[in-house]
Structures are given as C-alpha cells and as structure tokens.
Amino acid sequence: MTGISDEAPAVTDTLTLLSPAKLNLFLHITGRRPDGYHLLETVFQLLDYGDELRFQRRDDGVISLSPAIPGVAEQDNLIWRAAYRLREAYGQPEMGANITLLKRLPMGGGLGGGSSNAAISLRALNQLWNLQCSEDELAALGLNLGADVPVFVRGRTAYATGVGEILQAIEMPRQWFAVLTPPIAVPTAKIFSDLTLTRDTHPCTIRALADRGWFAQTRNDCEPVVRQAYPAVNALIERMQNFAPTRMTGTGSSVFAMVSSKAEAERIVRDCADIAQGFVARGINHLPVVSS
Numbered sequence: 325m326t327g328i329s330d331e332a333p334a335v336t337d338t339l340t341l342l343s344p345a346k347l348n349l350f351l352h353i354t355g356r357r358p359d360g361y362h363l364l365e366t367v368f369q370l371l372d373y374g375d376e377l378r379f380q381r382r383d384d385g386v387i388s389l390s391p392a393i394p395g396v397a398e399q400d401n402l403i404w405r406a407a408y409r410l411r412e413a414y415g416q417p418e419m420g421a422n423i424t425l426l427k428r429l430p431m432g433g434g435l436g437g438g439s440s441n442a443a444i445s446l447r448a449l450n451q452l453w454n455l456q457c458s459e460d461e462l463a464a465l466g467l468n469l470g471a472d473v474p475v476f477v478r479g480r481t482a483y484a485t486g487v488g489e490i491l492q493a494i495e496m497p498r499q500w501f502a503v504l505t506p507p508i509a510v511p512t513a514k515i516f517s518d519l520t521l522t523r524d525t526h527p528c529t530i531r532a533l534a535d536r537g538w539f540a541q542t543r544n545d546c547e548p549v550v551r552q553a554y555p556a557v558n559a560l561i562e563r564m565q566n567f568a569p570t571r572m573t574g575t576g577s578s579v580f581a582m583v584s585s586k587a588e589a590e591r592i593v594r595d596c597a598d599i600a601q602g603f604v605a606r607g608i609n610h611l612p613v614v615s616s
Contacts, residue, residue, distance in 0.1 A: 337381050339452060343444040344374035344611065345429050346436040346475065347501065347573045347580050350542030352525040354485075361487050362516055365527045368436075368475045368482050369496060371503075373605035375437060376426040377403070377444050381452040386420040387411075393427070402442035402469055409465055410449055410457075419453045430601070432509025434574025436476065442469045443476030447614045479611030483530045492530060495609050502581045502592035503573075504564065504602035506556035510576040518549045539569055539582065550576040560600050567592045 347369045355363040387407045389398055398404050403423055411419050423445065429437035446462045449455075459478060466473030471488040480493040515521065522545045532538055550572060551558040557577050564570040568581040568588065579600075583589050586604060593602040 337452070338379065339448045339614070340376065340378045341444050341448055341614070342372075342374055342611070343377050343437070343440045344476070344608070345371045345440065345503070345605065346472070347371065347503070347607075348434070348544065349496075349539075350571070351544040351546060351574065352527060352542070353521065353523050353545045354525055354527050356523055357487075362523065363486065364484065364488050365525070366484050366488065367494070367496070367533065368472070368484055368488075368491075369499075369607050370476075370479075370481050370609070370611065371501065371605040372608050373428070373503075373603055374440060375428050377441065377448065378424040378426075379445075379448045379452055380422040382420040382422060383418050384420055385418050387423070388421075389423045389425065391425070393425075393431075402438045402473075403445045406442040406445040406466070406469055406473075407449055409468070410446055410455070410462075411453070413465060414455045414457055414461070415453055419449075421449060421452060428603075430505045430509075430578065432511070433505045433578035434510070434512075434572070434576050435503070435505075435578050436472050436574070439466075439470045439472035440476045442466060443473045446473075446477055447479070451614045476611075481607065481609045483533065485527070493609075494530065494533065496533075496607055498609075499607045500583050500586055500589045501605050501607065502564070502568070502583060502589040502596075502602060503578055503605060504560060504580075504593065504596050504600035505578040506554075506560050506600045508554055508556050508577050510550055510554060510557070512575045514553075515546050515549055515575040518553075520552075521545065521549050539571075544572050546575045547572045556599070560596065563596055563599065564592060567595070 349367040352365040463474040482491040589604040
C-alpha cells in the first residue's frame, strides 16, 4: 500500500486531512557528518492523533493560511513554504488554496507537528491541483523543508537512518500510547550542540525490532541531556515510569508511555494532568491514500 495513489486522481475542490503526530520509539545518534548534521537511527511511529488541515482550491494564485500562529510569520510557516515550493516546482501561477489549520499538537514537543503539516500540504495540494507528482518527487521536495518531512509524505511508519531521510517501511504492533507534554519547549539545536550528547551509539538492526525486548535494548540518546537541562521533563518521566515503559520522543519535551489498552493510557494522562497536558493515541502503520 502506498501513501499516494498511483492512479490519475480525480479533481476535487476541498480536502480535510489528519496531520498525524509521530513518536521516535527510540533515537540513536550514530555519528556526525562533516557538515555538522548528526547521523541517526530511529523508528518513526505514526499516530492516529494530530492536527487537522482543510484545503480549498482556488484559481487566482492566492495561497492563504489561517489562523496565524503567534510568533511565526506566514512566510516561515512550513505549510506555506510547502505550498509555494510545490507550485514553483510543478504547478502554474494561477494555482492557489485556502488552508485552515486546526492545531492540536504542541509546538516544540518533538511530535513532528510542523513537518507533518508540511507533508500533508504537499500530499493534499498534489491532489487538489491535479499535479500527479510521484511520492518520490514529493519526498524530495519535503526533504528540503526538513529531515522529518519525507516520512509523513510517504505516510508509513518506518525505520530511519541517515539524518532521518533513509526510510524503510515497517509494520509495528498497533500499540496504545499516553503522550504528555510539560509546559516547556525544548530547542532541538541546543540539544544537538550539547557537548555531553552521546554521538557514537552502535546501531541495532531492523531485525532486532522483531524481538519482544526491543524497547529495553534501545534508548533515546537525547533524553539524558534534556532531563539534566529541563527538570520538568525529568519529573514527568519519573512520574510516568511508575505506570509503564516510558521514553522521550525526539529532543523533547513530549514523553510517551507504551501500554496495552486505551484505558491504561487514559489513566496515565489523568494521573499526570497536574504537571503536563496529554492525549491518548494508537499507532498506525499507514496513512489513508489521499483521494477525493
């Protein structure tokens, strides 16, 4: 199953799509390139929870985005940039869209909200503008917007290496998660520049993920750095570990617990509500095909 239909799409005027969150089920930093980018090993787990994006095609060349996000200029928003880059690369000047974002995911939490928004915009506008771009073409455009964008373009839970752009789709059990975010944002650049960050973790193999004990054999290399620098993250992890296996996603500040039922996840969210906001979600392996 592919994330984007290979058939010529029917033209439609509007689309409303989930812009899903992701979790890094683990995050190993295995090296550093000469240009300073870190080499990673991770699993991007897509979730059935996230933002919602609504797209309405227009034919006057105007691309509008609402509502405005405080502190983010329209031209710096990844949704707007994705739309303009797609039109510039494959479209026509008269192609436009009204884009409405219902924001549910916290910013700066490591849940991939901005990257997901950009990718879903590429997928949706490819359909609305009837561009018939391939998945590879959209993923290449997405990589120029951010290393996490291609996994959302392809719409599949994946094992990732490189800087996060070398993807191999995998099928993970449909696990339940409690995902909580303390009231802080963690700057990714600050964590990756920390001198104490481990940068030489030996990679595991994709086969190891079939082992029931894979969680205990992996880790998030950024987690010790963030826990030391941000007491709120440390306190949240300590609380959640009382209930279930717990790990930070990305460079934080969001933290997830992996459980066997929705009821367990809901209990963790309730019991941590005094120190963090959260939601319950289930892992998904595929996003629906974009169609009218």
